[in-house]
Amino acid sequence: MSGTLLLAGCLATTPVSAETLTVGVYHNPPKLFADDEGRPRGVLGDLLQAIAKEEQWQLESLQCDFQHCLTLLEQGDIDLLPDVAWSEERAQRIAFHEEPVMHSWSQLYQREGAKVSAIFDLEQQRVAVVSGSVQQSYLAAVTERFDINVTWLPVSSFARGFQAVADDEADLVAANHLFGDWRAHDYGLSDTPVIFQPARLFYAASPQLPDEILSRIDDVLRRWKQDKDSAYYETLGAWRAMTGPSQLIPTWVWWGISLLILLLMLALLGNVLLKRRMRLSREQLNTHEVLLATILDSVDAYIYIKSSSLKYRYVNRRMSELFNRPKEAIVGKYDDDFFNAESAKAIKKVDQNILDSGKKVTIEEHNMLQGEEHVRTFLSIKMPLTTAPGEAPCLCGISTELTEYLEMQSKTHRLA
Template sequence: MVALAVTRPRRNLRQARRVYLARSVLVIGSALMAPAVMADETLRVGVYNNPPKLLLDGQQQLSGIFGDLLTAIAAREAWQIDPVVCGWQRCLDMLERGDIDLLPDVAWNEARAERFGFHHEPVLHSWSQLYQREGATIDAVVDLAQKSVAVVGGSVQERYLVDITQRFDIPVDWIRVASFEEGFARVADGDADAAAASRQFGEWRAQKTGLESSPVVFQPVQLYYAASPSVSQSVLANIDDHLARWKADGDSLYFATLRDWQAAGATPSPGQSGWLSWGVAALLGVLALALVASLLMRRRIASQRMRLATNEAMLATILDSVDAYIYIKSPDLTYQFVNRRISELFGCPADAVIGQRDEAFFDAATAAEIAQVDRRVLGSGEKTTLEERSVLKHDGQVRTFLTIKMPLTVTPGGPPSLCGISTELTEYLEMQSRTHYLAFYDALTGLPNRRLLMESLATTIDQDTRGNQFGAILLVDLDNFRLVNDLQGHASGDQLLINVAEQLREALDSDAMLARFSSDEFVVLLEQLGEQSQEAAAKAERMAHQLMTTIHQLRNSRSLPISASVGLSLFNGAASSLDVVLQQADMALQQAKAEGGNALRFFNPDMQTSVLERANLEADLHHALARRELALHYQIQVDQTGVTTGVEALLRWHHPERGWVSPAEFIPLAEESGLIIPIGDWVLTQACQQLARWSRQSAHAALTISVNVSSIQFQQPDFIDRVEYHLKQTQAPPDRLVLEVTESLLMREPTRVRHTMLKLREQGIRFALDDFGTGYSSLSYLKRLPLDELKIDQSFIREVLTDKADAAIVDTIILLAVSLGLVVVAEGVETQAQLNWLKGHGCYRYQGYLLGRPKPVDALFE
């Protein structure tokens, strides 16, 4: 890298002479004191262009802050300076090989300290900073997103900025430049938004190039002269000596050099002088030699004292900032040092603690225990880690500490002191205890929760495998508890649960376990009920009735009567498992609830058989679609002339082992399990495909297909989109698709249902109200909803000839439908007499076994 020629600003003649004479005195004095072996020593100094810290002047001599200071030191030590121009990385490589002796402006780090020699006194304290154009808004690293930043390629600034922006995913356009000067120029020219540089360069050049510093400051460093491993340590020692003396004097050459480069922005040039000035300087130097030596020694001692005081203050600050209790005790166990946390713990300043023993701060038992441990550590000479429980005198609270104690040599050859570092665990252990409580106990009632119950039950069953003792699980559920929350509020409901828990706990024996299993469900675990099942059942039944009576006697804040249902299951370890016992108790509870509540039911095997059968059927239904076991059969609908007007699609399931499964058996199961959604979507797809095929056949083009839609399927948020998708995919005519809905659907969210029906009606889709007369729909719904058909339930048609009430209902439905302009379809027509009666009363659309049974589409028109 080529050095830039920079000229130092001219001073007036008088100032130049005064500075020159002062420097000459020091030069002569230093020359007289320098060892003979150092005289005329040539130092090869690496130079790379990094103004204002380091550069070459117009005469190819060292310049810049580091260059001027090293030139002054060399003059005093009679060293010859041989500048060697090199790039930054090449300079480091040459220094490590010994091709150069010194390299100025090097930041110390551990890796470099292993490769090079360093003096102790830093030349400069510096840092890196981002500089930007005036008016820019880069206030933090995150503001660099989508901006361009100029950095010196391979520099520490580049490595730091690239690393931190990548770590936080901040996209930056990096512009690699060869020097800080080039980076500032790119920003000034508008090619970059900001540039990274050292603090000295920024202060030197930012204002002149129209840039300003940003708040983004990073990488504080100390800068030194780094030496090759082959250079004598005396060279670094002499550099340290000069820097220390100069820094102690505010008017020294060191501070004058800094002021010159900060104020100027140009390279100083050495002054010129005549022989007379050199003679006067030599004379003054000889006379001042003794005084300089004396002052040097005093300043060195003062500097060492200041450094020691600074280190002590720094160490005290660090120890006071640590969130731990740190102390040092003398060999006789009196306190020698305590940090701020110890003072806060004892409630008195550090001065009042020093010289005291533990008896002044802890109770007698704690102090004796601490002293015993301290003596053991000092006697063994080994570090010890232990958990201490201490009681302070001033508050009596038991505190727990994790403490590390170790011997500490303070005076060489003397007995060791004791160093202790303690971290308080009191809050952590309390939190741990609280966490354990929350994990295993119910927060509202304080009872064991489901987790603790399951563990206890598993342990009980496991222990009973070694004997024949019976146990019992009682599942206690409050009847109509939701009414309490709905009518009186959740606060009243919570208080009721607390009261129930207290009363049940008092009613149970001490060896019984009571737990809260869910919202209003409690579980009682009874053990050791005897080896005979009848005896165990009798004991469990008596306890269950006692609990039901206890709950029944409770009243909440508004005297609402309370009752409970109980499901009871016996078990012994030889033939029971955790899941089975709970499942049996739950089935017994459901039977008790189904019979109106306020009842006790034992589990019996028939209940389990029914539940398992239902579970197996549901599992098979999950695979029915994938295995193609489902099929659509169609039942025709005819008018009064006998012409087929449409069909109803009816879902059928042929199980590979069970054969045909009744729809009354598997459709409710599909609705409860949620399988009705994919199954209903499949039915809709098949019906649309069939409509599309018929639309291309003139004989069947006018036929409609009615599809039953489950209320669960109808209320899906994407139901409209799914219907439109199937129509579009199959190209089926929408006006031939009839969606059959039930009265129960119309009762749920009528506004939303009406909106859905109207949206689909816009596509041409028609709607039929299925099983009319069996529900509780309001007649106002019939008026507001876009219905096309009413289907009279077959339960009315079956008795229309023999039951006057059914006949009146059917007649009324027909009249109602006609008045609303709806088509009436009678379901379940099985005899000619029924058909004739319907025709005579104005019903002209029929469906039933008399007209045709449900068939596959291939056999529908045979």
């Protein structure tokens, strides 16, 4: 195939029966890029080469931009494409394995001194987005529903988007946080508090690729994640050392703060829309309520509202998954029904102090669910929330689970 480069070094000797897979490579460092010989590098590129060596696969690479790579994958012209975020729409066109390679999220970046701090600040702004990316589809849907007027600048890569902002062709750029943390400073840009679209990253596959290939990728990933000395943690440790591990904690904190801001804005969305558009009909308001529930259910964090007596009044989809019960079976219950006695007592003490003091707190919680034997770690932001004049305040909370992240960080530190 013209333009295809053999990945030398993936296999020292290749059996006659070894499978040959064509891999699409697009430029998205530090997660994925092609080296001088065309081989996939970066976090996901190096991991794929390690998996290929483990499974005795022969890899061939084809360089393309992201959107073209997706088209080639759907047509069956390439077999695998690293660094693809799962979405329901993509899952209908291409195949995904089950075990995520890693987790990521998206963020908006701006020039130093700019003051965009929330989604509503995007009014009349020029935003650079990679064509066909999950960032583009998410931001377009949210701004359209909220009637925010944005000028979109489609670009071919995150690097091109950052350059567009540096050259004043755009005001902001949307990118995954790994690239942003790695290169924002080089372009004179800084991150904003607008964090969105938590994503699971996979090796996407052509619909024609045998299911056995994806199953074998899952098997290797699951086995390696259980072994602190595996190639998986060796690769993550190497690339995290290059991007600066000290940057990870502030990003998690910003994520929690951004989710709190998003929740507060969504909770006040009805009032904002009434002030901005007095002619909205009841049917339109109902539509926005459905949208609000959809957005809260899509956020990869545990969001909940408790009454003044600390009964659950609202939970999103992630809370339902955490407790392994439908929402209707959670609302009206206390924490004693879901956590062990010691954890429930600690949660109640914190929540009651917040309602009594009327202050917002950010706290790291260590709780154990009923029926589990391991402690989960959460970064929780909690605050009183007044829902109606004259009524006692409720408690609003956002909790992001750090258990897997802290375990991975601990393993990386031990490796280092």
